Amino acid sequence: MSQIVKGVIARSEGADVEVVDIVVPDPGPGEAVVKVEACGVCHTDLHYREGGINDEFPFLLGHEAAGVVEAVGEGVTEVQPGDFVILNWRAVCGQCRACAKGEPWYCFNTHNATQKMTLAEGDPMAGTELSPALGIGAFIEKTLVHAGQCTKVDREASAVAAGLLGCGVMAGFGAAVNTGGVTRGDSVAVIGCGGVGSAAIAGASLAGATKVIAIDVDERKLEGARRFGATHVVNSSGVDPVEAVQQLTDGVGADVVIDAVGRPETYRQAFYARDLAGTVVLVGVPTPDMEITLPLLDVFGRGGSLKSSWYGDCLPSRDFPMLIDLYRQGRFDLDAFVTETVELGDVEQAFDRMNAGEVLRSVVVLDQSQLTKEEPA
Missing domain, CATH: 3.90.180.10 (Medium-chain alcohol dehydrogenases, catalytic domain)
Incomplete structure (x- = not known):
């Protein structure tokens, strides 16, 4: 009925x-x-x-x-x-x-x-x-x-925290781990430190990245990014984020750069902030009117991968229980979101x-x- x-x-x-x-x-x-x-x-x-x-x-x-x-x-x-x-x-x-x-x-x-x-x-x-x-x-x-x-998933998890895996947290975590393939020793930059970007930072840190650079224009979000595992923060309202990432990576750029904003200007920053043959991951959602122009020679000459992340390229039956287990073990702080x-x-x-x-x-x-x-x- x-x-x-x-x-x-x-x-x-x-x-x-x-x-x-x-x-x-x-x-x-x-x-x-x-x-x-x-x-x-x-x-x-x-x-x-x-x-x-x-x-x-x-x-x-x-x-x-x-x-x-x-x-x-x-x-x-x-x-x-x-x-x-x-x-x-x-x-x-x-x-x-x-x-x-x-x-x-x-x-x-x-x-x-x-x-x-x-x-x-x-x-x-x-x-x-x-x-x-x-x-x-x-x-x-x-x-x-x-x-x-x-x-x-395990009933011991709080629904308040667990539900966040249904979209934003999974999208960010998966953008780093599933789409970006972040692994131990990598350098990672994340542009935009809202819920999705913060989850990408947490995912990169959990995957073993040794340098995780958080980029935003809001000092409150940058301070929060440290809690999720950022080793460095960059306020891009006052400095060029591409130059800042290069300076923090011995002049070469990050192995993986994640655009969690989804605007032409942030995507361009992500493209040029990565190392040669590095990976760019777009997980921020652009609006239908947005367009971007890049020199095709730069796309060719820099190599690597330009990827879009759909829902963190997740498989819910695989990823949700795994992340809940990490949460229950105290290794992934869902409550912090x-x-x-x-x-x-x-x-x-x-x-x-x-x-x-x-x-x-x-x-x-x-x-x-x-x-x-x-x-x-």
């Missing part, structure tokens, strides 16, 4: 988000209903609200979430009711050309729920189907997803604080028992 729960929607482009009643159907074949315990406020959700992804309003926002499976549909074997899961937007199909080549982290045909959640009776748009952010929609008490979007916890009605204010650069992550807590666990410092 369908349920009516509270959730946060963006009704139209640029309008403030609203908490409304939403109808969640029973799971059909291959689907699961998940009781959401916590969900991070990611910049991608703001992109949806502003119409920067597409115009399929109204959107059910939120996607960086963890919770407990409540019910599953016919044929579901991956998870069962009671499992603690992190939601992911790469539910690999196992059949596309990427999966067939043994590269499921590039899956081109990821699964989403077939049924739609809708606005409940009494709403001016009652019955309207909602477009869930990244196929998830998790600023809601319970959400309907494809069962493959549920990755089971959580600046504040908020309620479902506070998402609009959380967007404001995110735009002002005041937070790494605000996390919406829907299960208050999660606040009895160890709070982030």
Whole structure:
């Protein structure tokens, strides 16, 4: 039987988000209903609200979430009711050309729920189907997803921290470790020290990089970057970041440079801050209007690799449990990414604080028992 729960929607482009009643159907074949315990406020959700992804309003926002499976549909074997899961937007199909080549982290045909959640009776748009952010929609008490979007992890982990692996932290960590291939002894520079960039710094440090250079224009973020493992910081509002990286790497540039901003100027900085035959990784998301011009001779003459990182090139079934294990061992500080916890009605204010650069992550807590666990410092 369908349920009516509270959730946060963006009704139209640029309008403030609203908490409304939403109808969640029973799971059909291959689907699961998940009781959401916590969900991070990611910049991608703001992109949806502003119409920067597409115009399929109204959107059910939120996607960086963890919770407990409540019910599953016919044929579901991956998870069962009671499992603690992190939601992911790469539910690999196992059949596309990427999966067939043994590269499921590039899956081109990821699964989403077939049924739609809708606005409940009494709403001016009652019955309207909602477009869930990244196929998830998790600023809601319970959400309907494809069962493959549920990755089971250790229940001992805090949902407040664990949910962040669902997008930003995994994107940054994976950009360094999976896409960039950072390994022991490498020098790494990360441009942009928000949530994604900080995760890239943490990943590079954990992978054994001996020099990790954090670059930003905000001293608060640079100070935070040291906590995640940065060995050097560069405030690019006052110095040329390319020159600074070269000076810190004996004049040659970094082995891996990660652009966690995604603008033409930062990508150019990343390109020229790397060593010959080094690697550039773009994980910051550009807007559709952005373009870049580079001398083709420089592209040829410098060699190496220019890569884009999709979701940190992660495989959720492999990477989420591994990172939760590292978190539980005290080797990967997920709690450090959580600046504040908020309620479902506070998402609009959380967007404001995110735009002002005041937070790494605000996390919406829907299960208050999660606040009895160890709070982030």
